[in-house]
Amino acid sequence: MKETERQALLRQIQQWNDDDEFSKCIHAIEQIPSSDRDYLTTLWLGRAYSNLAVLGDRNSRADTEVDGNLLGHAIEIFESIREHGELDPMWNARMGYAYIMYQSSVEQALHYAKQWVSLAPNDENAKKLLKDCERALEEVDELERDSRERKLLLAQESSHPPEADDVLGHVIQHINAYFGRYTQLIHDDSGLDHPLSIAVIPPRVEHDYYTLVTIGLSLFPMNVPEELADSKLNRAELLINLPKDWKLSEQDRLDNRWN
Numbered sequence: 126m127k128e129t130e131r132q133a134l135l136r137q138i139q140q141w142n143d144d145d146e147f148s149k150c151i152h153a154i155e156q157i158p159s160s161d162r163d164y165l166t167t168l169w170l171g172r173a174y175s176n177l178a179v180l181g182d183r184n185s186r187a188d189t190e191v192d193g194n195l196l197g198h199a200i201e202i203f204e205s206i207r208e209h210g211e212l213d214p215m216w217n218a219r220m221g222y223a224y225i226m227y228q229s230s231v232e233q234a235l236h237y238a239k240q241w242v243s244l245a246p247n248d249e250n251a252k253k254l255l256k257d258c259e260r261a262l263e264e265v266d267e268l269e270r271d272s273r274e275r276k277l278l279l280a281q282e283s284s285h286p287p288e289a290d291d292v293l294g295h296v297i298q299h300i301n302a303y304f305g306r307y308t309q310l311i312h313d314d315s316g317l318d319h320p321l322s323i324a325v326i327p328p329r330v331e332h333d334y335y336t337l338v339t340i341g342l343s344l345f346p347m348n349v350p351e352e353l354a355d356s357k358l359n360r361a362e363l364l365i366n367l368p369k370d371w372k373l374s375e376q377d378r379l380d381n382r383w384n
């Protein structure tokens with residue numbers, strides 16, 4: 126391919142990329158025999174596959190899951206030019222973006238984000254990717270801790286059914302029976318005399334929202350009107366439903382928009 130033709134092709138690919146026409150980028154580049162593709166066109170090919178996997182042509186994938194097969198293929202393409210790419214900020218950027226979306230490969234994404242920042246320390250996009258990776262890794266760690274805690278609680282619940290006077294045991298049993306299995310516990314230790322946990326039941330097909338239920342308020346009886354003294358209404362837990370896009374990670378809960 127002549128240099129003028131190559132430059133014209135790269136300009137066209139850039140335009141298609143800006144227009145979210147990633148399949149057109151792929152088709153045009155794959156018309157070139159792989160042995161004749163240079164580093165830059167190969168990088169654009171991987172980028173097109175990555176964007177197609179995450180966004181889809183004209184953002185058609187906005188509300189669906191990432192295509193893992195396409196994303197894995199994009200990473201293979203980037204790997205094929207590793208020798209030339211490792212010192213290129215853009216190659217590290219594309220690897221970082223691909224891995225953060227690929228089967229929760231956050232640690233790999235973090236590695237490439239750090240490389241990108243070291244090669245382009247003034248690039249705000251590089252700094253943002255690094256921050257996003259660090260935050261995602263914190264969320265993964267938190268989910269793993271919650272999962273271990275949840276498995277332990279389930280084992281305890283199975284082996285030791287709640288006694289008649291086990292208030293919290295019955296609360297947990299009630300939550301699991303009527304609201305669904307919770308996958309996360311948020312702990313509030315701000316009141317040392319009144320420790321509180323919040324069970325988080327994630328969105329699912331039959332109810333497309335989060336359900337949060339307190340575990341601990343009912344340990345402490347409330348003052349109720351005298352005429353209700355015998356009604357067993359002096360203990361309560363609280364419940365709230367939240368939209369499915371609500372942010373509930375430990376880091377997000379530091380932000381008053383979500384807390």
